[in-house]
Structure formats: structure tokens, C-alpha cells
Amino acid sequence: MATSLRNQFRVARTSAELTHFRQQAWRLYEPVPSETIEAFGQAWPLRPGLTFTPFANAVRCTAHCAFCSEELQRYDGHQLTAKRLIDDYPAYFARLREVLRPFRGWPLGLSLSGLEATAEPQWLRELLACLTQLEHEGMVFDEKVLYTNGSGFVASPDLGLALQDFGLSRLELSRCHDDEAVNQHIMRFNRNQPMRHNAVYAATVRWLHQHLAVKNSCILTQVGITTLPDVERYLAWAAGLGVRQVVFRELSRLEGSYLPNVFTEWIEQQRVPIEPLLAAAVPTLEAPRAGWQYAGSTFGYYYYNEHYRWQGIEVIFETSSYPALQAATATGVLQKLILHSDGTLSGDWDPDSRVLSRVAAPAPALP
Template identity: 60%
Template sequence: MRNQQKKAESDQELNVFRQQKWQLYMPVPHKPWFIEGKQYLLRPGLTFTPFANAVACNAHCAFCSEELLRDQHHQLTAKQLIRDYPSYFSRLQEVLAAFKGFPLGLSVSGLEPTADRKWLLHLLETIQQAEKTGVIFDEKVIYTNGSGLSTHPDLIQALLQNRFDRIELSRCHFDETVNQQIMRFNRNQPVWRNAAFEKLVSDLPQAVHLKLSCILTKTGIRDIISLEKYLQWVARLGVKEVVFREMSRLNGTYQLNTFSAWVEKNRVPIEPLLSEVVPILSRPRTGWQYAYSTFGYYYYNEHFRWNDQIEVIFETSSYEALQAANTSQVIQKLVFHSNGNLTGDWDPNAKLVMPADKSVLI
């Protein structure tokens, strides 16, 4: 329900997919849901994100979406760190209880969710308790730069015990110096070095479904040659799945600042790469095999097999499409913020679903 899958059967159909992308997503029937006596319309398959901002991020990625401002009224949860853990988790329990019986995807993201071991362990405990009372998570994913998993391996076991379906691990280049120019880890984080990163990947238990996420940039992976070198590198580490993401298309929806300017200057569109990988279905690039495409309400993916070793996904998305979907009455996404608000938006005070009585959590 989170996306729609279809395999192109002809070159013409594949071209239509690539040209129209997320516009081909067909909205699924919404489901009415009562929260605190008020009816909301929920998109089946929506995800719930407890925004991870216990501490400041230990990396400073040049493409960070949490630093993008839509307008002068847009507030950033990234700037409001969690100060009162007991109040925060008590409020989170209240919020989760409102969705008993409605299947949700759990998406742990925001800043760096593994940066504060105490917060993550408490979050996992809260999730477990909620599930025992009837809250349903049909998929659980954590998005991380790997820093805390490298320094606190017990977090990996905690994620497994909590039955997480996938760990999405960010890495933008196979050369640690180039990667550091993009992700800009605090230098006290061992994972900025390839030795620590490679050890983390190699030491992950087989039970972990690992997916590497590489943001395409002119500074880093920018063409098919560097992309295949990246795949060769991670194949040696035993990685079975990689997603190459184009930076989200802003289309003028965000104010000009250091981060939006960097995104536009360093953007690598996926269309030329797709044309090199599979220009036509009958003549793919050597080692590549088209599998299928997926359509979301603001993103489009193409899935491939590379050298019969790794599932490779190319993804592009549109913040303009995302914001357009958010203007409808249907809640597309649930985000729990550190001020206690549950919203249908990444802004902590926009599209309120369950507003907190007062801001006591920051």
C-alpha cells in the first residue's frame, strides 16, 4: 500500500514511466479514522515518524532536507531538541494509542536516530509496549548514518529484537575523503573512516536487512562509471541492496539558503543514468537487468539487478508533489515532533492532527 508496482512490458511503456513518474500514482481509497472525537481521512499505508532529534546531528550533510525552509513561517523540528524524556515518551504513548488497529509503517528518521543511545533504546521500548496494547506496525525501518551502530553494537541487537524490517544506511561515496566532503561527520565519529564503516557493514548479523542509500551528487557519485565502482565496493562487503537517490526536486518550493543552493548546484538527475543502464529493454547495459518500477505519491523508483548480485534502485522525488498531496484533506504521513504535536507535515505546527496542550517537551 505504500507504493504501486508495475513492470514495463515495452520501451514505450518504460518511457511513459520515466516521463510521468509519480504522476502515475493512483491514490488509494482513504480510510476515515476518529482521533479525540474528530474524524480524519488517512491514507492506507501511511508511515509514522517519531522525529529523531534527541541531540544535534553528528553529521552535517550538505544536502540535509531538515535545513530547508519553505517560507518565513516554516519551523524546523531539527532546531528543537528533546529536553524532557519522561514527558516526551509519555506523550508518544498517548499519540500511538490513538491508532490502535490501524496498520502503520514505522519510519525512524529525522536527524541521526542512533546519535543518542538512551533515546533510541527508550523509543524501542515504547514501541514494544504500544504493540502489546494493539498498535500495529506492519513495517519498521530506521534511516541512519551508522555512527551509533558502529560505537554501540548493542543497538543493532535491540533493533533485531524489536523486529525491524530494514536498516537504511547512508553512504555517499566509496572514497572516505570524498564522502566526508558531502556528509561532513563530526571527526570524533569513527564511521567517517572507511575502516569503521566497512567493519560495521561486514559485522552486521545476517538477520539484518541492510539497504545502502547513496545520494547522487556532482561532488560524489555522478555517472555510471563512479556508480559501478560504488557497487563493486559494496559487493565486496556483502551488500545486497543499494538505492541511488537523486536529491528531491524543489521546483522553487523552498527559500534560497546554503542548503537549497547546494542541492541545486550539485544535483545529478537520474534520467541520463537510467538511459545508460537500460536505454531500451532489449539492450540493457552489460550486467544490468530491469526488474520493475514503483510509483509513490511523490516519488518514482526503477529496480534492477546488477551482475546478479545486488538489487539496485534508482529514486527520484518531488517536494512540489509532496506538498501538493499535503494540501488535500487526506493525511499522507504522520510525524511526531518534540513539542508534543502529531502532524501530517514535517513542520511541527502545520497540518495538526493531535496538538499538544502546551509545549513542555522542548
């Protein structure tokens, strides 16, 4: 078993072992021993290799994806960071420097996600400059990933150059279908967003490939990519744009852990489990589908991936469990760090859960 700071990679040697992987998935993840850091007046146990997310929320998102996780609220949840915009950039970046100070020298993964980081180019440029300065001061980001719908690159292509200079490890670009009308039905870009059109998307991807490692991310849905022939058609289309790595994600398994709303209803109605796709690609190691080659499996603390090669493209199928994520968070060991848009640093997507530090309340005015 190969182990990184963030997950564990294994290659099934027999078909029985591969079946076991698929049945147990993330449950086979073996937690690594936690380490302790002194921060904000107390000791915090943390998972080595945890990720840090400065929640991107300077402006409203440029799309309204039907599966948006930022519209989900847990039964024990309090508030949604997505509803609170970053309205004071100097204060925000001062806070960013403050909350990361105790973690200097600790390897962190940097996950640029939340809403749409490219939607406000000024904020993203200032964020990259701030993080770069922190690196000069001892911060260690051993992996840097941007999750994006790509919309901001159309009007501000220089963002790609800024990300290249920053040393971005990869850019995960969301696209849920090779047909722009079907993709729009799922991702629901604002009408003024050119990225909704395939021609604009294709030109953007080709340009980005000159500067960054681009990985396509496709959410599996009943109205979109559903079957393995659908997957192969999408891959052929992506390959024509120069894409060499694609991940197909099952909608995260909620298992009744979130308050019902139109988003949870859509997610459950549209779910496409990955198991039938895995069985169609490689029913057994001895008899894979033509063109498909199993390369291994990744186990995370709340997700499971299977890796393949298909006509020169690396293909990943992923499934994840939000209850497993919440269970890991509930152990008290920090699994991730999120700087919320109100300045709260927490170990949870809920800014009122697993709080490490809040913005100090202003002193009362003198009489």
C-alpha cells in the same frame, strides 16, 4: 499492477512503456481511496498504509550533510523541528503513547528518521521499548525502517541487537561515496565520529549484516557518484562488504518551493538527474547495458523508483518531488504522521501544519 499499502509496482512490457514511466514518474501514481479515523475530537481522512515518524532529535546530528532536508524551510513554513531537542524523555514517551492510542489496529509503517536516531543510544533503546509495549497493546507496524548514518553503532553495537529484537524490516545506511575523503566532503561527519573512516564503516556494515537487513543509500551528486561507471564502482565496493541492496537517490526536486539558503543552493548545483543513468543502464528493454537487468518500477505519491539486478545486487534508482509531497498533503488527506520533538502530532514535517494534536498548555497557577 501490483499495489501495496504504500506504493504501486509495475513492470514495463515495452520500451515505449518504460519511456512513459520515466517521463511521468510519480505522476502515474493512482491515489487509493482514503479511510477515516476518529481521533483527538474529530474525523481525519487518511491514506491507507501511511507512515509514522517519531522525529529523532534527542541530540544534535553527528553529521552535517550538505543536502540535509532538515535545513530547508518552505515559503509557507513556520519552524524547524530539527532546532528543538527532546529534553524530557518520560514526558516524550508518555506523549508518544498518547498520540498513537487512536491508531491501534491500523497498519502503520514506522519510519525512524529525522536527525540521527543512533546518536543517543538511551533514547533509541527507550523508543524501541515503548514501541514494543504499544505493539503488545494493539499497535500494528507492518514495516519498520531505520534511516541512519550508522555513527551510533560504533560505540554502541548493542543497538543492532536491540533493533533485531524489535523486528526491524531493514536499515537504510547512508554512504555517498566509496572514497572516504569524497564522502566526508558530502556528509561532513563530526571530527570525533569514527564512522567517517572507510575501515570503521566496513567493519560496522559487516557486523550489522549478521543481525539486520542492510540497504545502502547513496545520494547522487556532482562531486560524488555521477555516472553509471561511478555507480558500478560503488556497487562493487558495497558488494565486497556483503551489501545486496543499494538505492541511488537523486536529490529531491525542490522546484522553488523552499526559501533560498546555502543548502538549497548546494542541492541545485549538485543535482544529478536519474534519467541519464536510467537511459545508460537500460536504453531499451531489448538492448540493456551488459550486466544490467530491468526488474520493474515503483510509483509513490511523490517518488518514482526503477529496480534492477546487477551482478547479484538489487539496485534502485529513485527520484522524488517535494512539491508533489506538499500537494498531496494539501488535499487534507493525511499522508504521514510525525511526532515532533515538542510533542505536536501533525501530518507534515512542519509542526505548525496539518496539526492533529498539541501538548496541552499547563493550567494557570492558583492565586
